[in-house]
Amino acid sequence: MTTILVTGSSRGIGAAIATALGTLADTTVLGHATHSGIAADLAQPDAAARLWAEALDRAGGVIDILVNNAGIFEPSPLEADDWSANWARTMQVNLTASAELCRLAVLHWQERGVGGRIVNIASRAAYRGDSPAHWHYAASKGGMVAMTKTIARGYAAQGILAFAVCPGFTMTGMADDYLASRGGDKLLADIPLGRVASPEEVAATVRFLCTDAPPSMTGAVLDINGASYVR
Ligand SMILES: NC(=O)c1ccc[n+]([C@@H]2O[C@H](COP(=O)([O-])OP(=O)(O)OC[C@H]3O[C@@H](n4cnc5c(N)ncnc54)[C@H](OP(=O)(O)O)[C@@H]3O)[C@@H](O)[C@H]2O)c1
Secondary structure, eight states: OEEEEESSOSSHHHHHHHHHHHTSTTEEEEEEESSSBEEOOTTSTTHHHHHHHHHHHHTTTOOOEEEEOOOOOOOOOTTOTTHHHHHHHHIIIIIIHHHHHHHHHHHHHHHHTOOEEEEEEOOTHHHHOOOTTOHHHHHHHHHHHHHHHHHHHHHGGGTEEEEEEEEOSBOOSSHHHHHHHTTTHHHHHTOTTSSOBOHHHHHHHHHHHHTTSOGGGTTOEEEESTTSSOO
C-alpha cells in the first residue's frame, strides 16, 4: 500500500491531483484543506506539524509520498498598509508550511531507512516573476523551486526524490469570470498553445512524478504553461 498526502485537495488543482492519484491501485490518498480532509490552516505557524502528525496517525505510521499543493494568490499592492503582513502570510502558507512538511517527510523516511517522493507545486512565476501586486507570490514559488532542488541533491543517495511542477495560468474556480478579470483574449494571446492549462493536465504530471518518473529525474522542474514561458 502506498500512502500519499496531498495538501490543498478540496478544489482546483489539488482536487484534480487527488482524483488522479485515487485511481492508482493499492494507494491511499490523504487529502487536506483549511476546513476539510485533514483540516489544518497552514497560515498558522504550528499547522504543518499538526497536519503531518494527524496524517501519519491516519496512515498507520507510514507516508510514502508528499504533494505540497496548497497555496494562496492574494494581491498586495505596494500602497497597501498591510504589505508586510501580506508578505508574511503568503510566505507562511506557500513556502514555510511546505518546507516544514518536506522536512518532516525527509526525517520520516530517514528514520524508516526508506526512500520517498516529494512533489512541490510551484508556479511559472518562480521563473517569470508575477504582477506588481504579487512580489510575495513569485518569491514564495521561487523559494519552493530552490528548496526542491536542494532536497533532491541532498537526499538522492537515500532514495528520497524531489520534483517541482510550475503551472502557468490554470483554469480553476470560476472559469470565464476569472479569465475575463485577467484580461481574457490578451491573456490567451500570450499563450502559444491558445488556451490555459487544465487542472487535469497538472494532475497527470503529478501522477507521473509520484509513480513512473525515473529516479534520475530527481531535481527536475516541469513546466506546464502552453509555452507561455520557455526557459
Ligand atoms: N491556478 C493557477 O493558475 C496556478 C498557476 C500556478 C501555480 N498554481 C499553484 O497551484 C496550487 C493550487 O492552485 P489552485 O489554483 O488549485 O488554488 P485554489 O483553487 O485556490 O485551491 C487552493 C487549495 O489550497 C488550500 N489552501 C489555501 N490556503 C490554505 C491554508 N491557509 N491552509 C490550508 N489550505 C489552504 C485550499 O483549501 P480551502 O478550500 O480550505 O481554502 C484549496 O484546497 C497553488 O499552490 C498555486 O499557487 C496555480
